[in-house]
Every structure is written in structure tokens, then in C-alpha cells.
């Protein structure tokens with residue numbers, strides 16, 4: 244019997260679910276023992292349920308092919324087989340909120356990729372290098388839910404991952420105004436070019452709900468724990484445009500920043516390359532060794548060259564230069580379905596395990 248924690252994936256047949264399955268193959272701490280999806284997939288083997296929908300570059304892991312898919316809505320049954328779950332189901336926000344809390348109430352921690360609970364005051368939304376102290380609200384959430392071990396923790400939206408870590412590294416210089424434009428990959432919508440031919444040689448200047456998330460979620464990451472809830476930060480003010488571009492994986496951000504205490508370019512680069520946090524200090528299995536790389540070449544970061552930096556868990560930054568209207572501008576890039584989705588959630592779960600929040604049942 245393995246001493247790894249037993250993991251279930253809710254929404255295992257979808258794009259993000261598949262990414263979880265791939266990332267957890269051979270994971271040293273976690274073993275996928277249960278896969279769950281809609282009633283359409285329940286009762287089939289994972290291989291049958293996914294069929295031609297497998298979207299990863301690597302083959303489907305043998306260990307999951309024959310697992311029989313359970314129904315996400317059979318909460319007690321799924322929960323009985325696992326120590327914790329990752330959530331990547333696509334349902335309405337209210338349904339996701341309810342089902343994630345239902346799992347927590349069975350004493351099953353839920354680490355979610357979904358947006359439904361990102362603004363629930365006692366649910367931590369964490370990038371482990373930025374705000375691991377927000378996990379402290381879990382104790383208060385457990386009191387509300389009446390649980391001993393069960394809780395919900397979430398990761399933020401994929402689009403902010405290309406600039407929020409950068410602005411965090413520069414916190415001492417007090418960024419006050421940020422203008423960001425994100426150029427977002429089609430996998431962020433769960434699609435490939437095969438499923439979305441309209442995106443070939445095209446740009447669509449609208450991604451529903453994304454601009455508000457891109458402007459507001461960084462403020463929650465930089466917020467403080469007060470009286471058992473997260474109070475969001477007031478600054479910097481962020482305005483954002485989010486654009487869908489014909490790229491499979493990788494969200495790029497072009498960003499302008501104004502600071503209260505304007506630094507030099509050398510200071511900014513120094514803070515980027517020296518930025519690290521709890522995952523690096525604890526040497527967690529999915530932690531990038533170097534979280535942010537700075538690229539000196541004028542034509543970097545590029546999606547094709549840099550999206551897989553640190554196995555998709557790092558952030559690449561380049562083109563940092565002074566600006567005539569703002570203080571500085573730069574370009575950031577991160578992998579939206581690895582660091583921006585499943586990989587970010589796996590790193591949250593590793594941090595939660597290392598800090599004793601997730602244990603064997």
C-alpha cells in the first residue's frame with residue numbers, strides 16, 4: 244500500500260482535469276485514485292469517457308485508463324475513496340460553490356481551480372510564493388462549515404499569473420498604477436485549434452468576465468487576514484484589457500507601471516531574479532527552482548521559446564524599460580494551464596500538505 248495521499252479529480256475528463264492527471268503522474272506525494280465527471284461520463288472507464296478528447300501532448304497515463312469514472316454529484320461515494328480532491332468541474336457558479344462545500348463537509352479538503360469561491364471571505368485564494376499566510380483563514384472557514392479537516396482553498400485566475408508575481412517582487416517600490424493588456428491562449432477556454440477553427444489567424448478582443456478578474460484578483464492576493472477573513476488591498480489600481488490570440492498555451496501580458504518610489508531598472512531586475520517564497524524554501528515537488536527569469540534579449544519572452552520555462556511553473560519577463568507616460572513597462576509570460584491552472588493548484592496542495600492542512604483521512 245502506497246503512503247501517498249489519495250487524490251480525486253472532480254472534472255477529470257475536461258481540459259484542466261486532464262492537466263491534473265498528467266501533472267500527478269509519478270507525483271511523489273499524491274496518487275490519483277478517483278476520477279469524477281458528469282453523469283455523461285460516469286460508469287465508463289476513464290479511457291472510454293475521454294475518448295478522442297485527450298488534449299495533452301503526453302499520452303494518457305496507464306494508471307488512470309481503467310479507473311471507472313464516478314459522478315461528481317455522488318459526493319459521499321467519491322469522498323469515501325480519497326484524502327482530498329482537486330476541483331475542475333464546469334458547472335454554474337452556484338452549483339460549484341455548493342458542491343465544493345459539500346465535499347469539504349465530508350472532511351475532504353478541496354483545492355479548486357474554479358472561480359466560484361475566489362471571493363468567499365474565508366476561502367484562501369493563494370499563489371504560494373505570494374500569500375501563503377492567507378491559508379490561516381482555513382481555521383475560521385472550518386468553524387463556519389462545522390468541519391475538522393474539510394475546507395476549500397482556491398487558486399486565482401490564469402491571466403494574472405504573468406504580472407501579479409512581478410508586481411509582488413516590486414512591492415517595496417509601491418506600485419500605484421498598473422495598465423495591463425493580456426494576450427491569452429485558446430487553451431484558457433478549454434479549447435484547441437481543432438475545436439475552435441475560428442481562432443486560426445484571428446484575434447477576438449473579448450473574454451467574458453476576464454477583465455474584472457484581472458483587475459481585482461491581484462488585490463485579493465495582496466490583501467490582509469483580518470478577523471478571519473481576507474480584506475483586499477486598495478493599491479495599485481489596475482486597468483486591464485484581455486484579448487484572445489491564436490496561441491495554444493501561454494498567456495502574455497504587456498504592462499505599464501507607475502511607482503510611489505521609482506526604482507532603477509537594475510533594482511527591478513535584481514528583485515525579480517531574487518524573488519522566492521515558501522515553495523522554494525521548502526523545496527516542494529512542483530516548485531520552480533527559479534520562479535521568475537529575466538530575459539535580456541529584445542525579442543523575449545516568446546511563447547514558443549519560453550512557455551515551458553521551469554516545466555510551465557515559472558514566469559518569464561523581458562523588455563523592461565523606462566516609459567514616457569508611466570515609470571516602467573515590461574512583458575510577462577506564463578503557462579496558463581500549468582502555473583495558471585492545474586500546476587498552480589498542485590503547488591497549493593503541496594504547500595497545504597507541508598503545513599499540515601491536508602493529511603491522510
Ligand SMILES: NC(=O)c1ccc[n+]([C@@H]2O[C@H](COP(=O)([O-])OP(=O)(O)OC[C@H]3O[C@@H](n4cnc5c(N)ncnc54)[C@H](OP(=O)(O)O)[C@@H]3O)[C@@H](O)[C@H]2O)c1
Pocket residue numbers: 253254255256257258259260279280281282283284285315316331332333334356357358400401430431432433434579580583584
Ligand atoms: N482551461 C483553463 O485554462 C482554465 C483555467 C482556469 C480555470 N478554468 C476553469 O476550470 C473549470 C474546468 O475548465 P475546463 O477547461 O477543463 O472545462 P472542460 O474541458 O469543459 O471540462 C469540464 C469538466 O466538468 C465536467 N462537467 C461538466 N458539466 C458537469 C456537470 N453538470 N456535473 C458534473 N461534472 C460536469 C465535465 O465532465 P464530462 O466530460 O462528463 O462532460 C468535465 O470533466 C471551469 O470552471 C473553467 O472555467 C479553466
